[in-house]
Amino acid sequence: MVGGYIEIDVLAMLQTVSLVIFLPLFLGITTYNIILRKYTREKFESNIKPYLPALSAWGMVYVIFTGISANAHTIVSKPGLLLVSLMVWVFFYAFNYLISIKTGRRYFNRQDSVTLVFGTVLRNLAISIGLAATAFGVTAAFMVSLAFLFQGQSAAWFVRLNEKYNILPEKTVVEQLD
Numbered sequence: 673m674v675g676g677y678i679e680i681d682v683l684a685m686l687q688t689v690s691l692v693i694f695l696p697l698f699l700g701i702t703t704y705n706i707i708l709r710k711y712t713r714e715k716f717e718s719n720i721k722p723y724l725p726a727l728s729a730w731g732m733v734y735v736i737f738t739g740i741s742a743n744a745h746t747i748v749s750k751p752g753l754l755l756v757s758l759m760v761w762v763f764f765y766a767f768n769y770l771i772s773i774k775t776g777r778r779y780f781n782r783q784d785s786v787t788l789v790f791g792t793v794l795r796n797l798a799i800s801i802g803l804a805a806t807a808f809g810v811t812a813a814f815m816v817s818l819a820f821l822f823q824g825q826s827a828a829w830f831v832r833l834n835e836k837y838n839i840l841p842e843k844t845v846v847e848q849l850d
Contacts (some may be wrong), residue, residue: 680807692802735801736820743814753811757818764819765826768793776840785840789830794823 707716740747747754772792776785797819805813834840 685803685807688802688805689799692799732820735797736817740814740817743811743817746811746814754818757815760815761818761822765793765822769826769830773839782840782842786834789840790827793830794827795819797823 707720711720769789772789773785776788780788797816800816800819801813804816830839
């Protein structure tokens with residue numbers, strides 16, 4: 673995608689990682705501790721925790737909207753880039769699923785295989801966007817932001833297909849040979 677030698681500003685990348693990873697982590701831990709001072713753990717589990725997935729989903733929508741909005745001029749001026757980007761992501765996810773499924777079927781039970789697939793195929797895209805924007809510029813960040821369109825949907829398809837076609841069986845290939 674980059675197509676050449678690019679200098680990477682390590683200090684800027686560390687600042688981005690700190691801003692994207694450590695600041696939200698610190699704020700999350702601090703917020704959790706403040707909430708537990710006001711509420712009991714049981715109240716937190718029943719009254720507050722059920723709303724956290726919705727907040728997370730809205731945060732993801734915000735990141736997607738921001739990423740695509742920041743690159744609107746690129747999308748309009750270079751429509752071929754969008755098509756190439758989409759093809760790259762389809763290939764990338766297909767390859768990752770293939771390798772993860774084959775490894776899971778060979779070495780792990782079903783539960784561990786599913787964990788392997790989700791742990792390797794589904795990436796932390798917020799971090800990737802920050803790093804891509806810092807190291808490679810806006811176009812690279814746009815490429816990463818497109819992955820948000822595939823990630824959730826591909827996970828849902830994988831779960832459905834796995835249930836329907838038993839892609840990851842209960843026993844590994846090695847256990848079946850024994």
